[in-house]
Amino acid sequence: MNGIPLTRCQFLIPFAVIHNDIGAPTEALLAKFRLPTSLEEKADHYVPILPAIRFAEAVQRSQGITDIGFQASRLLQFCHLSEKLRIIIGHSPTLLAALQQVCKWAPLEDTNLTMWLERCDDTVRICSKLIGTTGLLHLEHSQWLQNVFPIHIVRQFTGPDWTPSTIAFEANYTPSQETQSFWPNTRFLSGQHASWIDVHVSQLSCPNLAIEPPPNPYEDEDQTSPTEIVRTLKLMLPSYLDEGAPTVTEIAEMAGISVRSFQRKLSSMGLSYSGLVDVVRFESAAKRLRDTDAKIIDVAFSCGYADPAHFTRAFRRISGTTPREFRDQWRPR
Structure with missing residues (x-):
């Protein structure tokens, strides 16, 4: 079982919502790809990544949707990350410390996801890659999510209006002009060694803007959190x-x-x-x-x-x- 790459059901939900909102038979399509039909109840459970990607591509192709990965990413927020990762980020004193922790704990979201930081002149790239998927088609659907979540994490330290100067995809994929218009000050690259966004090095020392770190429900025998x-x-x-x-x-x-x-x-x-x-x-x-x-x-x-x-x-x-x-x-x- 260790050889099956998994993703949290939470990341499949937006694609199902898009399909459902059109009025299409979502449960039947999920069942076709051997995916759970009751996703909302299983947001923190895991499903195989590959059928999830195939489901997303089937939704895009059958319904004529452009850039479904982007459309799905717009339905996800920082609160949709796993609880443990949100807690870890909430207790990080600076953006750099948070990003280092995110790289360490990335498999909490996708079991074969690896993330790392690369310095490039006066910026740092937040890179991500699904191990063992090189050459597979339609990975851009997942890579949109891989890039948008670091954006939400950076905004916990820089404010809600921050956007990266570059969004890069490992896939040979270029977003439509309509999609790019949502990011007027961002350039898009394709066919990179990994998917990545960049952040200026001066922002790495930004302190955590959270007034109160998120609570942790974990308790043991003495009931002290x-x-x-x-x-x-x-x-x-x-x-x-x-x-x-x-x-x-x-x-x-x-x-x-x-x-x-x-x-x-x-x-x-x-x-x-x-x-x-x-x-x-x-x-x-x-x-x-x-x-x-x-x-x-x-x-x-x-x-x-x-x-x-x-x-x-x-x-x-x-x-x-x-x-x-x-x-x-x-x-x-």
Whole structure:
């Protein structure tokens, strides 16, 4: 079974909705391709990708629809990503950190989906590819979704009006002029080594615009949610940064749970304790860089970094910029 690439039913629903809205017999067509007919109830279940793509192509061809992948992508929003991925993104301090997590957890959406970041001059490409599907026809239907979801993720940090300067497809496919008119400031490329959109490097350090990270329903025997633990630690840890953060054992004792249970709770949100400490250090440093005139070396020591070089490396890993570049970029705002 591991050799069958799967996708969440959520990504099949828009194609079925389009077909259904036309008044066509959607259930019969789904059944023809051995796909579930009750998709709404199974949004987080998985189905094979290949018959799903064939279903989308059959809808486009039989109903004379242009660019059905684009039409379907317009029906999907950030909230349609898997719950775990939304939680992970919601706890990412910067766009760069979120994109790194998305690349790690992409198989939550499609089991054979791989994503990575490529630097190209002053932009970063958010690349995606379905492993094992090279040469298959009609992949543009899926690639529209692969490109639109990163757009929704970037907008969580840059605002709802952001659009990429380029949308590229791995398939030899060019959207119609009508479709391109929806993206007047975007160029389209086809036949690329992967599907990708680009984002300017200056936007990688954008902070998360979410006022409150999404809740996580995961709980174990002590009924304390991981979200509550993370929120508490983010309030507490800044007090310890300049003297050394408590160990994971000490934190677990404070919370009244085992180390294993504590680590499992953090893992459910794509975090580790050391990673959480790094995030708290970064957020404290970013706030001081934005709001004060403190010397960068003083910011480094006050946030628990051993030396300025370590501070610069750690800060760049999360934000994509050096502390000085970050201050120059955000202080005027």
